[in-house]
Structure formats: structure tokens, C-alpha cells
Amino acid sequence: MIHSPSAVPDHRTRAHEVVASLSTQEKAGLLFHPILTIGADHDPDAPSPFGPSSRELIVDRGIRHFCLASIPSPVETAAVLARLQEIATSHGSRLPIVFSSDPRHSFLSNMGATHRANGVSQWPEPIGLGALDDPELVETFARIVRDDYRAMGIRMALHPQVDLATDARWARQAQSFGSDPALTSRLLSAFLAGLQGPELGSTSVAATVKHFPGGGPQKDGEDPHFPYGREQVYPGGRFEEHLLPFRTAIAAGVAAIMPYYGMPVGLTRNGHRVEEVGFAFNRALITDLLRNELGFAGVVLSDFGLITDAHVFGKPFPARAWGVEHLDSAGRMARLFAAGVDQLGGESDTSQLLRLLDDDLVSEDRIDDAATRIVDVMLRLNGDDSGSSVPDVALMPAREHVALGLHAQSRAITVLKCPGNALPLTSPRRVHVRGLDPDSLPTGWEAADLENADVAIARLSAPFEPRDQYFLEAGMEQGSLEFPTEVVEQLRAVAAQVPLIVSVTLSRPAILTPLDEFATVIVGDYGASDTALLDALTGRVAPEGRLPFELPRSMAAIAASRPDVPGDTVAPLYPAGWSANYSSLEGEGASR
Known part of the structure; x- marks a missing residue:
């Protein structure tokens, strides 16, 4: 004993x-x-x-x-x-x-690294806490x-x-x-x-x-x-x-x-x-x-x-x-x-x-x-432990913890590109959605086909190369950070008809250079529900995140960088610390 x-x-x-x-x-x-x-x-x-x-x-x-x-x-x-x-x-x-x-309170699920929240409050990945x-x-x-x-x-x-x-x-x-x-x-x-x-x-x-x-x-x-x-x-x-x-x-x-x-x-x-x-x-x-x-x-x-x-x-x-x-x-x-x-x-x-x-x-x-x-x-x-008590497992997840996690998901979102008054979306809209549950739209908003929409919102995950030779390999996001050409061209066609808002889940950096050419607004999330994303886009919760790592301009720039040096790619599309919500970065201007 x-x-x-x-x-x-x-x-x-x-x-x-x-x-x-x-x-x-x-x-x-x-x-x-x-x-x-x-x-x-x-x-x-x-x-x-x-x-x-x-x-x-x-x-x-x-x-x-x-x-x-x-x-x-x-x-x-x-x-x-x-x-x-x-x-x-x-x-x-x-x-x-x-x-x-391993961690159990976030969005990603990988038997060798982390578990998606189940019966506990859900929070952004730790990289999102770094963004905050x-x-x-x-x-x-x-x-x-x-x-x-x-x-x-x-x-x-x-x-x-x-x-x-x-x-x-x-x-x-x-x-x-x-x-x-x-x-x-x-x-x-x-x-x-x-x-x-x-x-x-x-x-x-x-x-x-x-x-x-x-x-x-x-x-x-x-x-x-x-x-x-x-x-x-x-x-x-x-x-x-x-x-x-x-x-x-x-x-x-x-x-x-x-x-x-x-x-x-x-x-x-x-x-x-x-x-x-x-x-x-x-x-x-x-x-x-x-x-x-x-x-x-x-x-x-x-x-x-x-x-x-x-x-x-x-x-x-x-x-x-x-x-x-x-x-x-x-x-x-x-x-x-x-x-x-x-x-x-x-x-x-x-x-x-x-x-x-x-x-x-x-x-x-x-x-x-x-x-x-x-x-x-x-x-x-x-x-x-005579002076302590074990929390009651039957009360999990606590309502206030769920609310805190949801709020953190929205706060961590990083606004990367946002000209003029493109955000927040302040009035009910007809929205063409891709990768977003229409049922999550705010009250009074309407899901619409592209021809009748006022704005389009597309959710993407950071790209990776699917691999499945070894156990655990399928769950690891490795390799190229470039979006497939067909994804880029589909979104380019959408942007040709209505203003396009793109949200990319930055579980790892992504090459956003082609999307930056035509998307009106680009934001990065680090694990967020559709509700949390829309809370940030509509201003219900102010998105406060700054990039916790740089977003390189190209794979060639990554290949030429040094793996042990932070922020080492040439002319990154968005540098570490960036947010379009802020007029300047510590030690450098906000211009790209």
C-alpha cells in the first residue's frame, strides 16, 4: 500500500x-x-x-x-x-x-498522436492556442x-x-x-x-x-x-x-x-x-x-x-x-x-x-x-488527497467548458486577407456553401445555389499527400502543401461569380498563393466547428489569432529553406505573426 x-x-x-x-x-x-x-x-x-x-x-x-x-x-x-x-x-x-x-480535447484524430474530443469539451488544436x-x-x-x-x-x-x-x-x-x-x-x-x-x-x-x-x-x-x-x-x-x-x-x-x-x-x-x-x-x-x-x-x-x-x-x-x-x-x-x-x-x-x-x-x-x-x-x-475531490465524471462535459472551447475556436481564427469592409458579414445573406453545413448558418441566412448567392464560403483542410504503406501513415499529414489543381480551379470559378471567403484549417501550413489571387477573404482556423467559424466571420466573436508559423509562397521556397530555422523561406506569402486585423507586426510592417 x-x-x-x-x-x-x-x-x-x-x-x-x-x-x-x-x-x-x-x-x-x-x-x-x-x-x-x-x-x-x-x-x-x-x-x-x-x-x-x-x-x-x-x-x-x-x-x-x-x-x-x-x-x-x-x-x-x-x-x-x-x-x-x-x-x-x-x-x-x-x-x-x-x-x-495523448490529447483528447481537439478536432484531429490520429491513434499515434491525438484523439478527437468525445464526451469532453472541444478546443482548437494547440497550434491555435499558439495563434492566440x-x-x-x-x-x-x-x-x-x-x-x-x-x-x-x-x-x-x-x-x-x-x-x-x-x-x-x-x-x-x-x-x-x-x-x-x-x-x-x-x-x-x-x-x-x-x-x-x-x-x-x-x-x-x-x-x-x-x-x-x-x-x-x-x-x-x-x-x-x-x-x-x-x-x-x-x-x-x-x-x-x-x-x-x-x-x-x-x-x-x-x-x-x-x-x-x-x-x-x-x-x-x-x-x-x-x-x-x-x-x-x-x-x-x-x-x-x-x-x-x-x-x-x-x-x-x-x-x-x-x-x-x-x-x-x-x-x-x-x-x-x-x-x-x-x-x-x-x-x-x-x-x-x-x-x-x-x-x-x-x-x-x-x-x-x-x-x-x-x-x-x-x-x-x-x-x-x-x-x-x-x-x-x-x-x-x-x-x-484528504483535502481534494475528484470531479464528477457524470457531469462531463461541463456546459461552461464547452462554451469556453467554442469561444476559443473563434478567437483563434486568423484573418489573412480582408480588403476594406469585407468582414464582418453583418446582415443576413444568401450563401453558397462548400465544406460547410448549411444548418450552421445564422438565423435569417439562407443557403443558395451559386447563381442566386450574395457570397460564397468554402472550408478547406490543409493539403497533404495520402500515404498508407505503414501503420499510422494514413493518419499523418505529410508531404506537399499545395492544393490540387482541380480544387483551385473550382474555387476560381466560384470567385468569378460572387465574392469568395475561404477558410483553411491550418493543422499545418498551406500554399495559399493560387487562392490569394482570387479569394476576397482568406482566414485560417486551427480546429473550429462551422458555428465557431461563422461566429468569427459575422463578428459575433472577434477573430484574434496571429499566424503561429509562416505560410510559404511555394514548395520550392520550402525546399530551399533550413529545417531548423523558423521563418526561413524566401518572401513568404504571409509571415509568422501575421494578421490582417492588425496594422503592424512587431519588428516589421504589415505589407507583404
């Missing part, structure tokens, strides 16, 4: 005592963090899509951390997690489970996330993501705050204040800041979930700039940090060439830099799937063991612990770690060291 850490002056001392009381097998189980998918009728004895049953993982392997993938409603989730906790606290170490989650640059709002949002997670039984967030969006092609920008390291650090501080509080405790959700040391500078903008995206490059020499948010996280007492998949290529630091292996396998970056130089004392949780090559739902999914592909799974595991990783994301083979221990390829001291950091976080989360 876990005792309150408030009874002793040093949480880490109590963690040492707990670890010392565990068997080697129980300690080994703490060093794994597999994925768990549950339904309302979850059977703990049934095999999962990823292999063993949840009971086997909890009881036989001693695992006490699970990342939740698909889940049912909040009420059903809370009931299932409570049943799994009963199994955990009555077997083996008796330690409770720490359930974790409102730390108070971010802290409020983080408190809502904290309370929703705690109500369901989730105590660890596998976010926030603080990679700088410095290459326009990269697939993961929607979950970041933008390309500016100072803005990212400012919003990160606010998010941690809301999620963890002034210190990690019984009312906190433990944050995992990712992806160390910054995942934005991908060669050709490709994503390192896949073999073609394994290289991360720094032609502009900006490695230290990408580190800034992690320095902020450490100073704020973040519970965990997750290294990225990529491998640094051509990186020299302190006069030494950094080995070209994936960040989690890289002792120079995990132990020497993160631990010793930056002083991080929390948990290093690896990104998921670094050891075991797999086929998932019929698709290949090679382990992201970049630079050490030649090692077998045992060699990869040993290399991760030697580099300084404490916990293995997406893995569950505890027997392999025990074999490494028997063969003296991983030491007992190393296991104890990692387990102590992990138990330290568990003790803090499960400390004295």
Missing part, C-alpha cells in the same frame, strides 16, 4: 524505500508503458489487439503504466479503469496503475484537461508537445504551439501550471513534455515514425534554440520528458560530434545533456515502439530504432537503458529485461534507479 509522501521530507527517500520492498520482477514491470485499448465491456482476460490481456500485463508482468488509445464515454471509461485498479491494488506490488493519454498567445487561457484549458482526466481516472498526460514548427512539411505541427521558442516556452509554463499545479501532487495530472530535444528540424519535413523520416538536421545551427522549451519545462518541475524518434545527423555540440542514433538511444543527449547539463531529475519515457518490429492491423510498423536497426530487440532494450531512458513506451516484454539482468547486460542498480524515479511520481500523484 502507498503511504502519504507528506509524512516524510523527501519524496525520493520514500520512493527508494518502496522500490527496495519490491521483487525484481515487480520493479521490472514498472519500466514498461504499453498501449491499452478499452471498450465499455472491457474483459481483462481477453487478448488485446497488441497481444496479452490486461490481467496478464498487470498481474503476471507487474506493469503499472498504460497509455489509453481508444476509450468509450467518460463514464464508461471511469468504470473500466476503476475495475483495472482493483486488480492492480490486490496483486503483486499492490501499486496503483497510472493511466496516460493567451497564457491565462492556456492555463484554464490545462485545468479543464486535468479535471477531465482525473474524473476518468487518467493521471498522466503524454503532452504538451513543444517542438518548434520550423519545417512547414512536418506532420506533427498541430499539436505544437508554433515556431517561436519564446512563445512556446511562455505557453508551456501556463499549461504546466494548469495541469500539474505549483508542484506535483494528489490533484495533479503528471505532464510529459515532448519531444526532446525538439522534433521540428526533420530532413525534408518527413516524420520519423517511418524509415524515410529518420534523419533530423541542423543546417542553420539552431539546436540550442529548440532546447529552450525543455529548459522551461525542467525549471517548472515537469514530471516526465519524452525523447523523439529522430536521429541527429551532422550535429556537433561542445566540440564533439553527436552519435547518429535515435535520440532515446543517445547517451550523449539523454544522460550527458538532459540529466547532467540540464539537471532533469524526472522520468525519461521513451516514445512508443523503439524495440519490437510489428505488423498492426495488417500494416508493417518497423521499430523506430534509427541508427541501431542492426541490433536485435534485446540489444535495443539494453541500449535504451544504457542511454538513460527509464521507461519503455509501447513495450511489454518484461521477461526480456529480466534476461538482460541475468546476463549482466542491464544492472540491478540501473533498474532500481529508473524504478525509483517512476515510483517517486506515483507517490506524489497518490499522496494525501
Whole structure:
């Protein structure tokens, strides 16, 4: 049973005592963090899509951390997690489970990155919070996330993501705050204040800041979930700039940090060439830099799937063991612990770690060291909660939270092009709509065919290249940022008949150059319902967003830019920080 850490002056001392009381097998189980998918009728004895049953993982392997993938409603989730906790606290170490989650309050859905809101309030993607640059709002949002997670039984967030969006092609920008390291650090501080509080405790959700040391500078903008995206490059020499948010996280007492998949290529630091292996396998970056130089004392949780090559739902999914592909799974595991990783994301083979221990390829001291950091976080989360209460899951989502999220969606919208008095749309109109639900039009407005319309409104998503060779690849927005020619020409024909308003969901930058030629108004949203978009277009809510990254003029300009340098394309169509609502930008004029 876990005792309150408030009874002793040093949480880490109590963690040492707990670890010392565990068997080697129980300690080994703490060093794994597999994925768990549950339904309302979850059977703990049934095999999962990823292999063993949840009971086997909890009881036989001693695992006490699970990342939740698909889940049912909040009420059903809370009931299932409570049943799994009963199994955990009555077997083996008796330690409770720490359930974790990727973001769950936004619009995008990708099993490997984020989940569309279901039973919780819906907010713009984090990149939209970057467009607003409102730390108070971010802290409020983080408190809502904290309370929703705690109500369901989730105590660890596998976010926030603080990679700088410095290459326009990269697939993961929607979950970041933008390309500016100072803005990212400012919003990160606010998010941690809301999620963890002034210190990690019984009312906190433990944050995992990712992806160390910054995942934005991908060669050709490709994503390192896949073999073609394994290289991360720094032609502009900006490695230290990408580190800034992690320095902020450490100073704020973040519970965990997750290294990225990529491998640094051509990186020299302190006069030494950094080995070209994936960040989690890289002792120079995990132990020497993160631990010793930056002083991080929390948990290093690896990104998921670094050891075991797999086929998932019929698709290949090679382990992201970049630079050490030649090692077998045992060699990869040993290399991760030697580099300084404490916990293995997406893995569950505890027997392999025990074999490494028997063969003296991983030491007992190393296991104890990692387990102590992990138990330290568990003790803090499960400390004295006599003065706190868990939010009522039956009341989710709270009406005021839904309203706040909707308002934030509208506020974050960035007006990119708006001549004269084109906005707001102040009187009832006959509207030709494309990609917009006609039922969302304001009272008194009318959906009309093109010939009878006063104005046209078209909603578009940022372009990407569909790919589906590997598991998760179909859900990643990668490749070209150019709209298909047929889409451009269809909208050009619309604009030839009526004024055209185009809204583009900027989950990543988009090449708007051809649309800029004929659209009367262009706005960018970062995850917004049709109602939220129309609230902004009609002036019901003032759109306040500024571009959190630049919108390049062409793919050729992107190809000629340096992936680690923010705002590095020549003559961008719209620079970072731009909004047509404001007469000037800091440090430059508003003209393009």
C-alpha cells in the first residue's frame, strides 16, 4: 500500500524505500508503458489487439503504466479503469496503475498522436492556442484537461508537445504551439501550471513534455515514425534554440520528458560530434545533456515502439530504432537503458529485461534507479488527497467548458486577407456553401445555389499527400502543401461569380498563393466547428489569432529553406505573426 509522501521530507527517500520492498520482477514491470485499448465491456482476460490481456500485463508482468488509445464515454471509461485498479491494488506490488493519454480535447484524430474530443469539451488544436498567445487561457484549458482526466481516472498526460514548427512539411505541427521558442516556452509554463499545479501532487495530472530535444528540424519535413523520416538536421545551427522549451519545462518541475524518434545527423555540440542514433538511444543527449547539463531529475519515457518490429492491423510498423536497426530487440532494450531512458513506451516484454539482468547486460542498480524515479511520481500523484475531490465524471462535459472551447475556436481564427469592409458579414445573406453545413448558418441566412448567392464560403483542410504503406501513415499529414489543381480551379470559378471567403484549417501550413489571387477573404482556423467559424466571420466573436508559423509562397521556397530555422523561406506569402486585423507586426510592417 502507498503511504502519504507528506509524512516524510523527501519524496525520493520514500520512493527508494518502496522500490527496495519490491521483487525484481515487480520493479521490472514498472519500466514498461504499453498501449491499452478499452471498450465499455472491457474483459481483462481477453487478448488485446497488441497481444496479452490486461490481467496478464498487470498481474503476471507487474506493469503499472498504460497509455489509453481508444476509450468509450467518460463514464464508461471511469468504470473500466476503476475495475483495472482493483486488480492492480490486490496483486503483486499492490501499486496503483497510472493511466496516460495523448490529447483528447481537439478536432484531429490520429491513434499515434491525438484523439478527437468525445464526451469532453472541444478546443482548437494547440497550434491555435499558439495563434492566440493567451497564457491565462492556456492555463484554464490545462485545468479543464486535468479535471477531465482525473474524473476518468487518467493521471498522466503524454503532452504538451513543444517542438518548434520550423519545417512547414512536418506532420506533427498541430499539436505544437508554433515556431517561436519564446512563445512556446511562455505557453508551456501556463499549461504546466494548469495541469500539474505549483508542484506535483494528489490533484495533479503528471505532464510529459515532448519531444526532446525538439522534433521540428526533420530532413525534408518527413516524420520519423517511418524509415524515410529518420534523419533530423541542423543546417542553420539552431539546436540550442529548440532546447529552450525543455529548459522551461525542467525549471517548472515537469514530471516526465519524452525523447523523439529522430536521429541527429551532422550535429556537433561542445566540440564533439553527436552519435547518429535515435535520440532515446543517445547517451550523449539523454544522460550527458538532459540529466547532467540540464539537471532533469524526472522520468525519461521513451516514445512508443523503439524495440519490437510489428505488423498492426495488417500494416508493417518497423521499430523506430534509427541508427541501431542492426541490433536485435534485446540489444535495443539494453541500449535504451544504457542511454538513460527509464521507461519503455509501447513495450511489454518484461521477461526480456529480466534476461538482460541475468546476463549482466542491464544492472540491478540501473533498474532500481529508473524504478525509483517512476515510483517517486506515483507517490506524489497518490499522496494525501484528504483535502481534494475528484470531479464528477457524470457531469462531463461541463456546459461552461464547452462554451469556453467554442469561444476559443473563434478567437483563434486568423484573418489573412480582408480588403476594406469585407468582414464582418453583418446582415443576413444568401450563401453558397462548400465544406460547410448549411444548418450552421445564422438565423435569417439562407443557403443558395451559386447563381442566386450574395457570397460564397468554402472550408478547406490543409493539403497533404495520402500515404498508407505503414501503420499510422494514413493518419499523418505529410508531404506537399499545395492544393490540387482541380480544387483551385473550382474555387476560381466560384470567385468569378460572387465574392469568395475561404477558410483553411491550418493543422499545418498551406500554399495559399493560387487562392490569394482570387479569394476576397482568406482566414485560417486551427480546429473550429462551422458555428465557431461563422461566429468569427459575422463578428459575433472577434477573430484574434496571429499566424503561429509562416505560410510559404511555394514548395520550392520550402525546399530551399533550413529545417531548423523558423521563418526561413524566401518572401513568404504571409509571415509568422501575421494578421490582417492588425496594422503592424512587431519588428516589421504589415505589407507583404
